[in-house]
Amino acid sequence: MLRDIVAIRGGGEIGTAIAHKLKRSGFKVFIIENDTPISIRRTVAYAQAVFHGEMTVEGIRGVNVSDAEGIITAWEKQEIPVIVDSQCDILNEIPVDVLVDAIMARKNTGTTRDMAAITIATGPGFIAGEDVDIVIETKKGHDQGRLIFDGAAEPETAIPGESEGVEMNKVANAPIEGVIHTHVHIGDMVKKGQLMAEIAGVSIHAQISGIVRGIIHDGSNVWRGLKILEIDPDVSPEQCYRLSQRSRDVAGGVLEAVLYLKQQHQLNTD
Structure with a gap:
């Protein structure tokens, strides 16, 4: 039986950081995307595998696949599979334990608690305890990466960080x-x-x-x-090819949420 399988909706930087961390932590991970993914930080986004067939981020390769067999083959090669499947039909073929919504659309685009034993969402647009089990705070600042068990994440502005001065012009x-x-x-x-x-x-x-x-x-x-x-103005060209602190913090929150809920639900403990 397949164990510790995580499906991640969205392969932008946040979804990529989550996939990267969970794979390193021993989970079988695959990313669900649409056929025209929108990513700003494309050099650290597995979503780019949809366009180029593959994408390597910090030493871990993601590959575009077309079906469940392709997902399993990618796992055997220690790769992260990326499948185009806007309707999430693949969930009927791969028995996932965990579903993470990392689309970052600031609204729920269709994730529900009945899609997996454990459901987690990143950022605003979800109600913990209703839409999903746990929401992860994504707004930059003191609570970045915090687990929310009841309620929603803070609304995000159109820009990251502060709302005036240099930050606005970035x-x-x-x-x-x-x-x-x-x-x-x-x-x-x-x-x-x-x-x-x-x-x-x-x-x-x-x-x-x-x-x-x-x-x-x-x-x-x-x-x-x-x-x-x-x-x-404060980064080097090399840092453009590394995951940000924010994405790592959110990914850490997701890992904590998965381990906590897995223990609570006593999943795969035999």
Whole structure:
């Protein structure tokens, strides 16, 4: 019988950090994505395997698979499988113990407690004890990574961290709906005022100088208000290829939640 199987909805940075940590901790993990995943920090997102067939993050390889057999084959190779399955039909074939919603949509896009013995969600949009068993706080700050057993995570603003000064200028949101055409790459050093991207003829320029820490996939369809890029003056190009403290904290919270609930439910203890 298969044991300690975790399905993760969403392969962005948060979902990737969760998959990475749980795999290192001995769990069989697979990621469920859609066919056009949206990721800002693409250099640390297993979702990119949907586009490129594979993605390696901090030494662990993720691979795009098409079915349950592909998932099992990837596990045998010590890889993290990524399957495109918007309806989560794969859950009818793979007997998961744990389901983690890491889509980070700020709303529940369809995760319910009956999808697995243990259900966990990251960020706002879920009620612990109703939608899922436990919610993990994702808002940057003192409670980052905290387990919430009753209630919801704090609402997040459109930008990470503080809401004014340099922090506000680190990110850009899409001013209009359309297809994005990017002019820089993750890891590039840019200057304030430099052209970063264009959407439907509207130009987006850097508000500060620094390293491009994240930018959405060129050619993606974006909607107004979507976070499309992030510049950070305090990181090195190498750090663009490593998981952030925030993602690691959230992943640690998920691991704690899984171990706690597994003990409470006495799952796989024989």
